[in-house]
Amino acid sequence: MSTREDVERGVLVYTCNCGWLDTGHADSRSRRPHVGAASLWRQITTESGLASLRPGASGFKVTYTQDMRWRMLSAAETRHYFVRRGLNTAQKESVALAIFMAVSYAFEGMQGSFPFSLTRANDSSFSEEDLVSDLIGFYVAVRPGIRPLELCRAVSRRASLAVWDTYGSVGSHRNRSFLPVFHPCDECRGPSRFPPTFQQIVPAAKGDLVRDWIVHEAIGLPDDQADELTIPRRHF
Numbered sequence: 001m002s003t004r005e006d007v008e009r010g011v012l013v014y015t016c017n018c019g020w021l022d023t024g025h026a027d028s029r030s031r032r033p034h035v036g037a038a039s040l041w042r043q044i045t046t047e048s049g050l051a052s053l054r055p056g057a058s059g060f061k062v063t064y065t066q067d068m069r070w071r072m073l074s075a076a077e078t079r080h081y082f083v084r085r086g087l088n089t090a091q092k093e094s095v096a097l098a099i100f101m102a103v104s105y106a107f108e109g110m111q112g113s114f115p116f117s118l119t120r121a122n123d124s125s126f127s128e129e130d131l132v133s134d135l136i137g138f139y140v141a142v143r144p145g146i147r148p149l150e151l152c153r154a155v156s157r158r159a160s161l162a163v164w165d166t167y168g169s170v171g172s173h174r175n176r177s178f179l180p181v182f183h184p185c186d187e188c189r190g191p192s193r194f195p196p197t198f199q200q201i202v203p204a205a206k207g208d209l210v211r212d213w214i215v216h217e218a219i220g221l222p223d224d225q226a227d228e229l230t231i232p233r234r235h236f
Helices: 004-008 037-046 089-111 120-124 130-142 148-152 157-167
Strands: 012-015 019-022 059-070 073-084 210-212 215-217 228-230
Touching: 004 012, 004 157, 012 148, 012 157, 019 130, 019 148, 037 059, 037 089, 037 130, 059 089, 073 089, 089 130, 089 210, 130 148
Parallel strands: 215 228
Antiparallel strands: 012 019, 059 073, 073 210
16 A cells, blocks of 8 residues: 655656556565566466376466555465466467466455455555556566666656645555556656557467466366366365
């Protein structure tokens, strides 16, 4: 949940071409397992996940998580996917973005559900900078060398605070898309345009390249559609 203090500290910045940008979200790195776009991209490019057991399926398991901590509350959205082996770079980018967007959207929805809906953490659910900042962080992870603050045209701290004070907190506006919301700003000259750099990859549809990972409990007849077999805890 972003606050005015984040603007004062330079963590949350208003930009002419990307609206509000959370530089924490735009940093794709994390030490937590399976968290962050850098982890997602590494799993896909190295093809290091568990191999699928499904007959004829040449693919591996990718796990991606987004999480949060707010005071005594913590929560995470984790999903598992089958990704086909041997994809070219463009296909890998497309698959990675599809996974990233699906988990990001689910995570934002979770923050607006019970019990978070009863707390100030609800302000973070689809706040206007969230998905856009996430998307920019994804591109930074997949295509190193991108300089988001330059492309987005970040304004000064004084101008960012003026936007906050005039048009309200980012949590007071909902944005359910990966496109920015713009506000008038004295330091922004000319039309605001979301950089094409952050719109070049098209997310893959579920199908041959990527789909949900299927787990089957290894009791009774085997399931030849499953990617992974597990033994229920009750049988230990």
